[in-house]
Amino acid sequence: MSSTTEPAPGPGPRHAPPAPAAEAVVDLDAVRHNTRHLSGLAARSGAETMVVVKADGYGHGAAAVARAALSAGATRLGVATLEEALALRSAGVGAPLLSWLHLPDADFAAAVAAGVELSVSSRVHLAAVLAGARSAGRPVRLHLKADTGLSRNGCPPGEWPGLLDDVADGVAAGACEVAAVWSHLAAADEPGQPAVDSQAARLAAAVAAARDRGFTPQRHLCNSAGLMTRPDLHLDVVRPGIAVYGLDPLVPPAESPLRPAMTLRGRVALTKTVAAGEGVSYGHEWVAREPRALALVPLGYADGVPRRLNDRGRMRVRIAGTVRPVAGRVCMDQFVVDCGRPGALDVAIGDPVELFGTGDAGGPTAQEWADELGTIHYEIVTGVRGRVRRTVTEGSA
Incomplete structure (x- = not known):
């Protein structure tokens, strides 16, 4: 989707251009309303709010949504790809920013140089990120992702000790620091699903192992649904995505405190x-x-x-x-x-x-x-x- 532009000034009267034939109108006031509501829920638990603006802000415009969310209580931003992260930096968005889905043959140097925090899920990915940090000439802040049961991205429990070994070597060499240990819920939109508690327990074990190595990571697990239903799992940071855009993962629009944007x-x-x-x-x-x-x-x-x-x-x-x-x-x-x-x-x-x-x-x-x-x-x-x-x-x- 492209953005609207103002007509160039010229002589004579100016007339408003006709409305476009097809238009997605994005209400930033709704984004701010939703962010205030969600960050307020998180604040009651002492958690920060990382607003997810991947996929061009879920189709709403990543940079505009990021600025609106940051003005309404968010303190951090999250995206999937390096390209998304660097686009936000190019747009002048300087808030703490996490990018989490990469191939190990990516060039991480530009992201590290731009202060983008990076997630790693394997020793192979870590090696590539550390190479990017060395090329950038500055340490990278790492979010270590544990696979707690979603079985997508994330480091399996059996490989977690080896990943921590390599991270410790990177820290000792001054190439990285551990910012967080995190994971993603599989069924938070199904209240009472036992998988939620199982995943929380596995994340706690991963965090404990990281702390045993001397790391002091933040913890984050909750997506929109988890944020809205499990305040006990808010931990240090929550990551609302779809709810920021006013689409409730739990209840119909008429019953939701959120406003579609x-x-x-x-x-x-x-x-x-x-x-x-x-x-x-x-x-x-x-x-x-x-x-x-x-x-x-x-x-x-x-x-x-x-x-x-x-x-x-x-x-x-x-x-x-x-x-x-x-x-x-x-x-x-x-x-x-x-x-x-x-x-x-x-x-x-x-x-x-x-x-x-x-x-x-x-x-x-x-x-x-x-x-x-x-x-x-x-x-x-x-x-x-x-x-x-x-x-x-x-x-x-």
């Missing part, structure tokens, strides 16, 4: 009336039973509106202040809205169409899309792409 919208490109018996979109899965007014919206699966979203005919959008169904299949570049009987709804070319947003007044939400598709709202907001322009605002969308 993204509203996806388009504009009507064409209106028409079709007679009874006329089919709409590929395959004619939708056929008008009586004369119907239709509106064409130029977004499709190339822009992050999944083709499967209307398989069962339950996709809804808000148009002319009313929630209306989509007629027929979502196409690569467009879909059609059933506006009812001719004249029943006052819809004109250029009118805004809300695909998902805050859910106010019954409007569609990213959670509803996820429910319809059998997925999670993370996938919905990070999937917005293609020709969608991102517009960042300081107030409600």
